[in-house]
Amino acid sequence: MxxxxxxxxxxxxxxxxxxxxxxxxxxxxxxxxxxxxxxxxDEYEPKKGEWSIAEKYYLVNHVPVIGFNKTAKNLKRSLKDAKVMYTRLMKGQINTVGVFDEKITRLG
The missing domain is CATH 1.20.5 (Single alpha-helices involved in coiled-coils or other helix-helix interfaces)
Incomplete structure (x- = not known):
């Protein structure tokens, strides 16, 4: 729009x-x-490119609670990108250093 x-x-x-x-x-x-x-x-354009550790952490911890749609919207990422990243994180296909740690910095 x-x-x-x-x-x-x-x-x-x-x-x-x-x-x-x-x-x-x-x-x-x-x-x-x-x-x-x-x-x-039509409020936002989805982000493209690299995911930060904080975004991955948020994705992993919020999808089971609030689902893909709301999590993707909160991260300002497309639903498809969120599902792909979540699947790759859960299968261990990408670097997860910091994602499954207890401490994490705030989403900026």
């Missing part, structure tokens, strides 16, 4: 809320929510 498209959606939301400020019905609020969801869906 382009910057102009996002601006147009934000403007629609503002106009909708301004028009119905004194009588906010659930229909108008639902319209505003639907428009805002469009903005949230």
């Amino acid at each position: 382009t910057k102009k498209e996002k601006q147009a959606i934000r403007l629609q939301i503002c106009m909708l809320l301004d028009q119905h400020r004194e009588d906010p019905t659930s229909d108008h609020l639902e319209q505003a929510k639907k428009l805002s969801k469009l903005l949230l869906e």
Whole structure:
């Protein structure tokens, strides 16, 4: 989604809320929510390239708890990349130094 498209959606939301400020019905609020969801869906471009130790650590420890979708979103990585990395980590196909250690630095 382009910057102009996002601006147009934000403007629609503002106009909708301004028009119905004194009588906010659930229909108008639902319209505003639907428009805002469009903005949230296209919120980030997935990261590419090397995974940091902190990202690998987060992936290994959060996939079993919150699943692939949410973990990938939190890491700002594509779902496919997260699944591939998780599988490779679990099979021991890549260097896991620091990933399975108890201490780890914060995700930056």
